[in-house]
Amino acid sequence: MGGGDQPILDLVPIVRRVVGARIRDPHLVDDLVQETLARMMAARARIGDETLVPYAIVTAKNLVASHVQRQDRDRRKAHLVADPGSEPGPEDGVLGTERRQLVAEALRRLPAEERELLVAHEVQGAGTASLAAERGSTAGAIAAQLSRSRAKLRVEVLLAERTDRPPTDRCRPVLIALSSGDRRRQQRLDCAGHLLECDFCAALAPALLDRRSGGSANPEQRVRVTRDADVVAARQKGREVAAGVGFSRTDTTLVATVISELARNIVQFAERGEILVCPVEEPGRRGVMIVARDVGPGIRDLAGALTDGYSTYRGGLGLGLPGTRRLMDEFDIVSEVGKGTTVTTTKWLRDRPAARGRDL
């Protein structure tokens, strides 16, 4: 195309400014700028040089607006597998066919009863009330069942896309629990632990989790820990979360120090692990919870490891676990020899009146 593209390239800063003023996520900004430019290229022949800039600005604004709309709709319709709202393009025909085959395959894998219910509701448009009446159930129960079936269907669609099979019996229940967003069930199945061990599920999980967070800012931070540099990354993320909850600078440093100790334990003793830092809230108080989980040898002498001065490895002062326990308000450690260790620890924000009078 040569020199004809230069005016388009000159638009980049303008378009970037227009999009950047409306969208915060830098990756998304890049995407939308690219898309604007692509449309400008396509429309180049129809636009005169003098209207190029206003045209680009309008295109960019429209793309931002339709993106926001789409996001909105995605949020509202997140439970639907098919996304009827996206504009069909030439390549979507092929993708659509493929997708339909996947969904059909996934539907076949569901139990007949669940399949019928889903099809009746999503395809034939039967309401939960009428479905409940037909089945002698309640609308609420039907809605809950539909939500569970959709979670299963999403997993089956993902699995249908793969050529390999889930390697363990645990994979499917774990994926379904992730897909449904049922935290209690996730905990009971030790989903996070499974994701560390199972590369198959670890690869599928983001697709299931992304949908749930709906692109909104998720205050929870998860850092994979396998080497030295991850320790620093983990404690810096932890500091951000703690600061976000409202901890003082000293307490954010404390939280960062605790994460540093826990993450180092993972690097030193275990093959791999992760640090999860998330804000927690209970009636009357807020805090930050740290979960350090690893797939490693486990700790044989748990009582010893929790004693000051317990010498474990090169370099430390043996203050890791006992120091952590002293600093935090809640501390829980579960270790299984040959499998791994999970430390869960919480620090509550102290300066809130509601927190006073508790065992500080």
Next chain:
Amino acid sequence: MTFAEPDPPQEPLRVSILSQGSYLIASIHTALNDSQLTRFQRDLIDRIGRDRARGVVIDVAALDVLDSFGSRTLRDIARAGRLRGAVTVIVGIAPDLALSMVRLGLDLDLPTALDLEEGLAHLAAATGAGVVGGAAAAGTVPR
């Protein structure tokens, strides 16, 4: 500057070691991970010999966290330095860092001073001479 590899032999350090008269002034510029700390320790102890330093100031103002490993490393530097004839003083421990270390039960058990100036004064007293030649400062060590 990224540290993508576990421990490449010659990665640039996030630390500078300057020579000031018979003293070394080591400044840590960013958060360090364990291997970087260990390398800093090795380099600094080497430099004590190479520069025939009699005193070392380690400025930790930029450290985000001083946990058990960091404390241990500083303590080892000071002890090894002592064995090689240099006095070490730690300066620049931020207030939040100090409080969290106390609560964690970490005691450096080392000479400390508020800032570089106080640190140099401490060294002057400890080494028994005001050997600081004002113009003798060297540049950042290229490593």
